Amino acid sequence: MSTNLQRHDALALLRESMGEMRGGETAVLPFGIDALDKRLAEGGLVLGGLHEVSAATPTLTDDAAATLFSVGIAARAAAGSGRRVLWALTRFDLYAPGLEQAGLDPATLLFVEAKDDKDVLAVMEDGLRHGGLASVVGEVKRADMVATRRLQLAAMSGGTPALLARRWRKAGVSPLTELSAAMTRWRIACAPSERLPAPGVGRARWTVELARQRGGPPFTLELEACDDTGRLALPAAPLDRETAPARATARAA
Template structure:
């Protein structure tokens, strides 16, 4: 091997060990909200990392909120990379219109229905190592430290975000109670929506808790649910809501 080839090989190994950070190649998926991205150690979600999402309680409403939070992340990853999303689960109960409402076109999804959690984790690992997907999502009730380490390594190898949706196994046992190698761990709960000037239901709100992150502290904040591009929003201040309501009334007059 010539000296030039040796240098090229050494540089390739170095890039693989630290991640390719050349200009034009993004390694982070930001939320686009300074209040969140500014508190995340990496300024967003690392694309080559494992991120866990869990409902705050075992209720169907919190479970739906956690699912839509995950959908929003996958939707933004798909829009950023222009690739498809792999979703593995043991029971197909996703609602296509709900996915679209949170920004994810069902046509961009690849579904895999497995028999048990171990198969879901194996499918996720294979999809992550492939490196050609926008994101890999898996729904499980249990994943130990060994399994999450494997997912983290696979995500790093393929440069693809792993989104692990942890479901409740039984009331009183939080899914995030198990040890994990995840870079971030999120807990999502429903919150009351804002009052409208007319009868109706306002944009859904969630209490979003970053229970743990690697390299930084956690936090909790109230956010408005994903829009049709997968983006969250900070609740408008009361004065801003009054101005918006007045503007809407004027346009209707």
């Protein structure tokens, strides 16, 4: 009887500690879109984890879309907390007014222009271990398994999300073919936006592909791009797409 009780206690203790560990691990940042959050294993992006973002093709426009995807996540992680976002890169070609329009205002951002990828990774690790930042973004061309595992551990210890933007090195070899310890790996491509009834460019759309995630299957979604607070949106249902111009013209008439 007593052994049974002891076993029971031990199990309860174990469960408690497991719950604590899991509770510590699973602080997440949801996207706020059910279709996306439900398919993610943790119901959102794990805050103490490494997430990789890459462009689907080596074109600069897809690269810009991937950058904006990271900006949106960083902006939502920083929103209202008063914490700053560290952005490490080797060649500074970001345009800060454009970042502000995706939700990252210039007072939040702190840029580090490092010499090479090694320095970028070291700077990211310092930033993650500091623990006082909302998120850390790095742009690299090459990061091997060891480097990503280090980043993942640093992100866990600091409880800060790490976003690694992997840029294309040469055409035909996707940067996501390299092994990585990241929690999620995203592939972003530009998609045609909805045609407006009047001349003009509608809200941008992306094809967001989750290439790999821990504890869940990959999937692909078409989403509307970040608004000025970094939030994505689900486009109107595909069925409605054909009828939308008709309705709009009816309204215009």
